[in-house]
Amino acid sequence: MSNKTPSHGDAGEPDLALRPHSLADFIGQEKLVSHLAVYLGAARARAEALDHVLFYGPPGLGKTTLSRIMAEEMGVNIVMTTAPAIERAGDLASILTALQERDVLFIDEIHRLRANIEETLYSAMEDYAIDIVIGQGVGARTVRIPLPRFTLIGASTRTGLLSAPFMARFGIVNRLEYYTPPEIARIIHRNAALLGVAINEEGVILFSERVRGTPRVCNTLLRRMRDFLQVEKYPCLDAAFVEKTLTTLGIDSLGLDVMNRRYLEILIRDFEGGPAGVETLAVSLSEDKETLSDVYEPFLIQLGMIKRTLRGRVALRRAYQHLGIPEPQAPNQGELL
Ligand SMILES: Nc1ncnc2c1ncn2[C@@H]1O[C@H](COP(=O)(O)OP(=O)(O)O)[C@@H](O)[C@H]1O
Ligand SMILES: [Mg+2]
Secondary structure (H helix, E strand, O other): OOOOOOOOOOOOOHHHHHHHOOOOHHHOOOHHHHHHHHHHHHHHOOOOOOOOOEEEOOOOOOOHHHHHHHHHOOOOOEEEEEEHHHHOOOHHHHHHHHOOOOOOEEEEEEEHHHHHHHHHHHHHHHHEEEEEEEEHHHHHHEEEOOOOEEEEEEOEEEEEEOOOHHHOOOOEEOOOOOOHHHHHHHHHHHHHHHHHOOOOOOHHHHHOOOOOHHHHHHHHHHHHHHHHHHHOOOOOOOHHHHHHHHHHHOOOOOOOOHHHHHHHHHHHHHOOOOOEEEHHHHHOOOOOOOHHHHHHHHHHOOOEEEEEEEEEEEOOOOHHHHHHOOOOOOOOOOHHH
């Protein structure tokens, strides 16, 4: 295993050039960013490691980016890994013992840590020491290894799966929210300039409403638009060009992509609007249920198109309206979770 494994979603990331490198450069999430600035300033002034941090929320909203920024602002190294890459307690021990004072250890998908690794982390986080068993059978003994004062930053697409004792060990817990269109508009302005793409104000406004409030989607689509612009030798991303390109790419008026609409269509047509269990839906969509609940559903819930109930997922009026499918007379709404 490698303790430099890039976090999920960052492998071969094409937009290194677009990544903000300081809190001042980071657009949106204003309340969270202002709190982080306080914690960073205070830890720096005391010359102490930052408290352990947990970032959670849907993919593409800036968890990894913020984690790197925290390390940059602290002026320390960041070691990046992902929970499934840490297979044995020994893997974790070798990462931890290689850290220097105040370094950041970033663990992506931290809800996927194995139970024994999580338990080893408890003492590392709390006591800055780990107990390692050396030898076997009657000769086995436990050795306590002291660790530098480090900061663990965990990122997760969901908190529901972190155990209560684990959660309690993070001093700073933050949820990232979807970005508003004006925030996305600022990101588009910044990144279009960095990529050398001409875009006008109407283009920015239209575009900012079609990226599901997600910077990663915004950056990916901006690159595709740059390609179309270049090939079609069009002067600037204006509203007409943005509209046409988004349509070509299968992005609709609310920013939903082909997969988002397929989810809604299957829920409405094959399951009569639900309630449908997430496992059943996942089979129909040939996706795993974690992807449905962590990647696709949060934005559909935010839009008020579906809801999660005790008996499964239910399509709401807005979903029928958006797809232009007549609503049944007495929709079965299930019971709220
Ligand atoms: N607030 C932001 N301002 C500008 N760009 C951002 C912002 N948040 C994220 N990004 C960009 O979006 C991409 C996805 O962010 P990332 O941190 O990888 O998300 P996550 O780890 O939550 O999945 C990054 O490449 C980054 O450049
Ligand atoms: Mg990430």
